[in-house]
Amino acid sequence: MIAGTGADTQVQETRAVPVTAHGAGGLRIDKVGALIAALALLALVFEPFVTFRANRIVSGKGLGLTDIFTAGQAWAFLAVLATGVLFALLRSRPALRFVVGVVLLLTLCLLLGLVPAHLVTADNPLARVSPAGGFWILFFAFSVLVTDAIAKLSFGPVQHLLALALAAAAIAAILSSGLWSGLSVMLEYANHADTFWLEAARHIELVTGSVAAAVLVGVPLGVACAKWSALRAVALPVLNIVQTIPSIAMYGLMMVPLGLLAARFPLLDALGIRGIGVAPAGIALFLYSLLPVAASVVVGFAQLARESVEAAVAMGMTPRQRLFAIELPLALPVILTGVRIVLVQNIGLATVAALIGGGGFGTFVFQGLGQAATDLVLLGAVPTIALGLAAAIVFNAVTELAKRRH
Numbered sequence: 001m002i003a004g005t006g007a008d009t010q011v012q013e014t015r016a017v018p019v020t021a022h023g024a025g026g027l028r029i030d031k032v033g034a035l036i037a038a039l040a041l042l043a044l045v046f047e048p049f050v051t052f053r054a055n056r057i058v059s060g061k062g063l064g065l066t067d068i069f070t071a072g073q074a075w076a077f078l079a080v081l082a083t084g085v086l087f088a089l090l091r092s093r094p095a096l097r098f099v100v101g102v103v104l105l106l107t108l109c110l111l112l113g114l115v116p117a118h119l120v121t122a123d124n125p126l127a128r129v130s131p132a133g134g135f136w137i138l139f140f141a142f143s144v145l146v147t148d149a150i151a152k153l154s155f156g157p158v159q160h161l162l163a164l165a166l167a168a169a170a171i172a173a174i175l176s177s178g179l180w181s182g183l184s185v186m187l188e189y190a191n192h193a194d195t196f197w198l199e200a201a202r203h204i205e206l207v208t209g210s211v212a213a214a215v216l217v218g219v220p221l222g223v224a225c226a227k228w229s230a231l232r233a234v235a236l237p238v239l240n241i242v243q244t245i246p247s248i249a250m251y252g253l254m255m256v257p258l259g260l261l262a263a264r265f266p267l268l269d270a271l272g273i274r275g276i277g278v279a280p281a282g283i284a285l286f287l288y289s290l291l292p293v294a295a296s297v298v299v300g301f302a303q304l305a306r307e308s309v310e311a312a313v314a315m316g317m318t319p320r321q322r323l324f325a326i327e328l329p330l331a332l333p334v335i336l337t338g339v340r341i342v343l344v345q346n347i348g349l350a351t352v353a354a355l356i357g358g359g360g361f362g363t364f365v366f367q368g369l370g371q372a373a374t375d376l377v378l379l380g381a382v383p384t385i386a387l388g389l390a391a392a393i394v395f396n397a398v399t400e401l402a403k404r405r406h
Contacts, residue, residue: 027090027091028090028091029089029090029091030088030089030090030091030092032088032144032145032148033088033089033090033091033145034089035141035144036085036088036089036141036142036144036145037085037086037088037089039137039138039140039141039144040081040082040085040137040138040141041085042137043133043134043135043137043138043141044064044065044078044081044082044134044138047062047132047133047134047137048062048063048064048132048133048134049063049064049065049068049115049131049132049134049135050062050063050068050112050115050119050129050130050131050132050134050135051063051129051130051131051132052119052127052128052129053127053128053129053130053184054124054126054127055126055127055128056126056128056184056373056375057371057372057373060128060130062132062133063119063132064134065077065078065111068115068118068119069114069118077111080107081104081107081108081138084100084103084104084107084142085141087100088100088101088145094149094152094153095149095153097145097148097149097152098146098149098150098153100145101142101143101145101146101149102146104142104145105139105142105143105146106170108135108138108139108142109174109179109180110179112131112135112180112183113174113179113180113182113183115129115182116129116182116183117182120182128184128187128375129182129183129184130183130184130185130374130375130378131183150163156400157396157397157398157400157401157404158397160393160396160397161393161394161397164390164393164394168390183375184375185375185378185379185382187375188364188373188375188376188378188379189379192364192376192379195363196364196379198359199359199360199361199363199364199380200360200361200383202278202358202359202360203347203350203351203359203360203361203362203384203387204387205278206278206281206282206285206346206350206353206358206359206360207285207343207346207347207350209282210282210285210286210288210289210346210350211285211289211339211342211343211346213282213286213289214286214289214290214293214342215293215339217286217290218289218290218292218293218294218297219293219294219297219335221235221290221294221297222293222294222295222296222297222298222301222335223297223301223323223328225294225297225298226297226298226301226302232298235294236291236294236295236298239290239291239294239295240291242287242288242290242291243288243291247284247288247349247352248352248355250284250287250288251280251281251284251352251353251355251356251358252356253284254275254279254280254281254283254284254356255275255276255280255356256275258273258274258275258279258280258283259274259275259276260275261273262274262275276356276357277356277357277358278358278359280356280358281350281353281356281358282358284349284353285346285349285350285353288342288345288346288349289342289345289346292338292339292341292342292345293335293338293339293342295338296334296335296337296338296339296341297331297334297335297338299334299338300330300331300332300333300334300335301327301331303331303334304326304327304330304331305330308326308330309322309326309327312325312326332402333399333402333403336395336398336399336402337399339395340391340392340395340396340399343391343392343395344388344391344392347384347387347388347391348384348388350362351365351380351381351384354366361380361381361383361384362380362384363380364376364377364379364380365377365380365381368380
């Protein structure tokens with residue numbers, strides 16, 4: 001019996017020891033960290049860090065860190081990055097992971113800024129240096145680390161806005177310091193500085209104008225569709241058909257009738273309403289925006305608690321009072337979600353408007369494609385992505401605040 005008891009105790013102790021959850025020394029592998037480590041390994045071993053070109057338009061050559069810096073410098077940088085990746089691989093506190101992720105991103109940006117000084121010399125002043133696949137993969141991997149830490153920290157809307165403000169301040173500091181002035185995309189900016197901010201303002205005007213018009217029309221339309229099923233059965237399918245038209249085709253469809261109207265009525269042409277330019281782009285974006293806005297209102301009204309509406313009726317509130325005091329405020333978070341979708345969607349679609357003279361960041365994208373200048377494409381694409389990301393974060397925060405209020 002004593003021997004049997006000892007054997008049972010030994011079996012229980014063996015079962016109590018985790019087999020796969022812990023590694024050596026009780027260290028635990030983070031699942032997201034494993035993805036980050038795999039991406040970092042791909043970037044550091046198989047992908048070039050930058051692309052070096054003899055001039056603006058010739059094909060470039062990919063270079064790794066060991067091809068750019070001295071052996072000691074390159075291995076020191078690799079050791080820093082590898083240490084950060086190893087930290088991400090192991091489980092740790094979210095706050096510490098957030099700090100390490102931010103440090104890794106800043107280190108990566110600093111490292112990229114140091115590259116042109118080692119490659120562009122007086123003998124090849126026309127040479128261009130651009131971030132290559134290795135940099136972009138590492139940037140994505142470290143951004144995943146920061147994003148995962150933010151999710152685990154359960155940031156509220158105010159914290160998200162503060163994080164966005166800090167990120168914007170860091171980017172502004174890097175740009176104003178001149179750290180990236182030797183990169184090819186910044187050289188493209190220097191060549192187009194006189195038009196860049198004009199196109200940026202045009203892009204924002206197109207987006208905000210189309211979204212504002214869609215809200216003014218789409219919200220009343222959505223309310224009407226929520227109240228009358230017959231209207232909903234007709235309006236939403238029609239808007240859905242509009243939504244399926246490709247953006248380039250939509251812009252083309254706008255050109256013909258507006259061109260005819262401008263030729264028929266010179267006043268419209270004088271006001272800027274013609275077959276090319278801002279007018280067809282703005283109308284196309286407005287039509288794309290109607291369905292998400294109207295549909296979000298319908299969904300928001302469908303999710304209203306019956307008790308709230310019945311209580312308003314029992315209090316003697318008129319339909320107009322119920323609409324503005326009860327129904328719209330309660331449906332506001334869902335409506336804001338629809339507006340966020342429209343806003344981010346239009347930021348991307350406005351890029352294509354440059355094909356018909358609508359301006360915006362797409363101007364640089366299509367100029368770069370026509371000239372085979374990749375960095376000119378980046379000059380238009382990167383701000384578009386950053387603008388969409390910032391808009392999504394801001395509207396998510398506003399939506400969350402609206403939910404808490406109601």
